[in-house]
Amino acid sequence: MAKKVLPFVLSDCDGTICDSSLAIHPETLTDIIDYQNESGNRFSFVTGRLGVSSRTLAQDLKVTLPVISCNGALISDLKTNETLYVKYLDKRITLKILDECVQKGVQPMIYSTYQMAGLMSNPRLALWRDYASKLKKKDRWPIMEYATLDDLKSAVIEDVLRPVQVILYAPTPESQEEAKKLLEGYEFQVARFQSLPYLFNITAKEVNKLTGLQAWAEIVQTNYRDVVVFGDGQNDQPIIEGVHRGMAVDNATPELKAVAKKVIPSIHENGVGLELRRIIKEEINV
Structure with a gap:
């Protein structure tokens, strides 16, 4: 009898499998590697991070599939550094946002396909x-620091x-309110x-x-709705709602838990x- 094929799985990183220090819990690491071994490496991640900044995480988790990053705007093969899909921000809009950030005391960072950039401060x-x-030097990526906004x-x-x-980056309640006000002005120009x-x-x-998952599913040739997805934040809501098995960790936002098909234990409980x-257990060892 042929071995049953396990589903593709995509997980968010920060707040779902990685804590605030960017580290992954040892038990979670072990269980993901077990899933890779049982499934033939059908686990990857979908993150707001820059793809290349997660190369070491991908190696630790034995990820061989493409990785969705920048909240769906970028899909990369981290083994070859090949960009498989990208949607760039409009340059004019980016420059306007940078100007407003400084006026409102909010710190901006820019992700391109392979580097991060921002102010030294x-x-x-x-x-x-x-x-x-x-x-290790081979796993690092360019981080460009600029002295001034200009x-x-x-x-x-x-x-x-x-x-x-x-x-x-808005570390205080006051700056968070300023960031929200800033973004309200771009409601019809960007995704936020x-x-x-x-x-x-x-x-x-x-x-x-x-939308990133839909492009990723075409690359790996699967039905995007059949991919199992885990998340914790507002940015995970479209993908959690868009698949048959979209799950939220218990530390997720109330809004995400309300739309998730299932709420699982928190990141701290693996x-x-x-x-x-x-x-x-249910799909193979029944």
Whole structure:
């Protein structure tokens, strides 16, 4: 009798399988690797992160499938560094947003297909720089730091940076309100997400994790609705609603839990790992 094929699985990273320090729980790591072994490497992730910044995570999780990043705007093969799909942000809109960020005390970062960029004063960029410094040299990626806003804007104008996603870092309640007000002015020009209380993501209009999944499903030749998806934040809502088995960890936002097909234990309780064990047990070891 032929072995039953396990479903493709895509998980969000931060808040779903990775904690605030960007680390993954050891039990979750073990359970994902077990799923890779049982399924023939049918687990990957769909994240707001930049794809190349997750190369070490992909290696740790034995991910061989393409990775969806930048909230659906970018699909990459992290083994070959090939860009398989990309939707760029409009340059003119990006420059306007950068100007408004500084006026409102919000720190912007830019993700292109293979690098991060922002102001030297950006604490979020410093977090990624510190994380990258601990990696093997081959796993690092360019992190460009600019002294002034004009320098950052010049890099965009001259196409040194082709923005795929803009990240707004707003560490205080006051700056978070300013970021929300800023984004209200671009409702019909860009796609906007709040991935964490202090992080706001901007991509090209009509881009989200579900549109990224649809493009990814064409690449791997599967029905996107049959992919199992895990998430925790507002930016996961389109993809969680768009598949047959969209699940939220218990630490997810109330809005996401309300639309999820199932709520699993939290990230701290190895929710994703436990659900992968259940899938293996129910679909193979029955």
